[in-house]
Amino acid sequence: EADIYQTPRYLVIGTGKKITLECSQTMGHDKMYWYQQDPGMELHLIHYSYGVNSTEKGDLSSESTVSRIRTEHFPLTLESARPSHTSQYLCASREKGINSPLHFGNGTRLTVT
Amino acid sequence: RKEVEQDPGPFNVPEGATVAFNCTYSNSASQSFFWYRQDCRKEPKLLMSVYSSGNEDGRFTAQLNRASQYISLLIRDSKLSDSATYLCVVNPDPYNQGGKLIFGQGTELSVKP
Numbered sequence: 001e002a003d004i005y006q007t008p009r010y011l012v013i014g015t016g017k018k019i020t021l022e023c024s025q026t027m028g029h030d031k032m033y034w035y036q037q038d039p040g041m042e043l044h045l046i047h048y049s050y051g052v053n054s055t056e057k058g059d060l061s062s063e064s065t066v067s068r069i070r071t072e073h074f075p076l077t078l079e080s081a082r083p084s085h086t087s088q089y090l091c092a093s094r095e096k097g098i099n100s101p102l103h104f105g106n107g108t109r110l111t112v113t
Numbered sequence: 114r115k116e117v118e119q120d121p122g123p124f125n126v127p128e129g130a131t132v133a134f135n136c137t138y139s140n141s142a143s144q145s146f147f148w149y150r151q152d153c154r155k156e157p158k159l160l161m162s163v164y165s166s167g168n169e170d171g172r173f174t175a176q177l178n179r180a181s182q183y184i185s186l187l188i189r190d191s192k193l194s195d196s197a198t199y200l201c202v203v204n205p206d207p208y209n210q211g212g213k214l215i216f217g218q219g220t221e222l223s224v225k226p
Contacts, residue, residue, distance in 0.1 A: 031212050039154070042218045043200075050212065058213075090156055094212065098204060099145045102214060104156035 003027055006091050006105035013081055014113055021076045021108045023091030032074040033102065035090040036060060043090065049074060081112045114139055117203050119217035127225055130191045134220045136201030137183045145204040146184045148175055150197045151219065157200055160186075191224045198222070 004025040013019055025032070034047040035058075045058030049068040063085070064078050074093075078085055091105040119136045126132050138146075146163035161168065163175040163184050174187040184203075188195055201217035 033213075043157070043216045045213060048213060088154075094214075096212075099162060101147050101159045101162060102149075102157075102202070104158070107156050109154075 004091065004093055004103050004105040006089075006108050008108060009106065010109050010111075012111045012113060015080075015082055017081050019078050019081055019110070021089055021091075021110070023074045023076070023105055024072050025074075025093045025103075025105075026072060027093065027095070027103070028071060029093035029095045029103075030071065031094050031096070032068065033092045033094075034058070034064075034066060034074070034076050035092065036062065037088045037090060039088075047076065081110075083112045086110060086112050115218075116140060116205060117201055117215045117217040119199075119201050119220045121220070122198075123221035123223055125223045125225060126191055128191055128193060130224075131187065131189050132191055132222065133188075134186045134199055134201075134222075135183055136185070136203075136217050137181075138201075138203045138205070138215075139182070140203075140205040141179075141182060143182075143203050143205045146175075146177060147202040147214075148173075148184075148186050149200040149202055151200055152197050160199070188222075191222075193224050193226065196222055196224045 007022045030051045035043040037043045044060035046062040047066040049055045089108045092102040094100045148160040149157040150160045151157040167176045172189045176185045198219040198221045
């Protein structure tokens, strides 16, 4: 079983608040990812990183930002939450190698009121 | 055309049935392929990687057809617990440093008593 952790598991917050979703992995994986998924819908890649000090935007435009100061930590920040940010946010990591699969955290379910 | 497309669901089958899902990919350079399972409101979990020669894991068989650019997942003797959404995942460009994996939209399976 992969060791990748997300906190908080659930978050209900008011519009305009700044929030940071935490993601940590203990496997030493270089590559980390953030996905956004609405109920019953596809996963959308919003950010990824292939190592320390590298971050890239994904395929879905997002108002969030990420940082990768340490290998094991890949937090996602929303400076000013809006109701449109209500969704599930999934963090994942994988090791180097063509055939290495993604390992997911158990997600953060965000509700912005 | 989407980079990865799956059979549209849902598939509703009785217990004990055999069911097969297909997934096509557009990039002929794709090198690695995976099937994930996602339960309602949970994170995706790796079901199996797909190897060139095909592979089997208990009741599950995965096949790769490079000439036609599709992968398949066969589930034999369906159980109620197999009910979930099955996601096809493709690594479209193994030389891409970020290693973005592409997800299909998912095929929902519902196994009935």
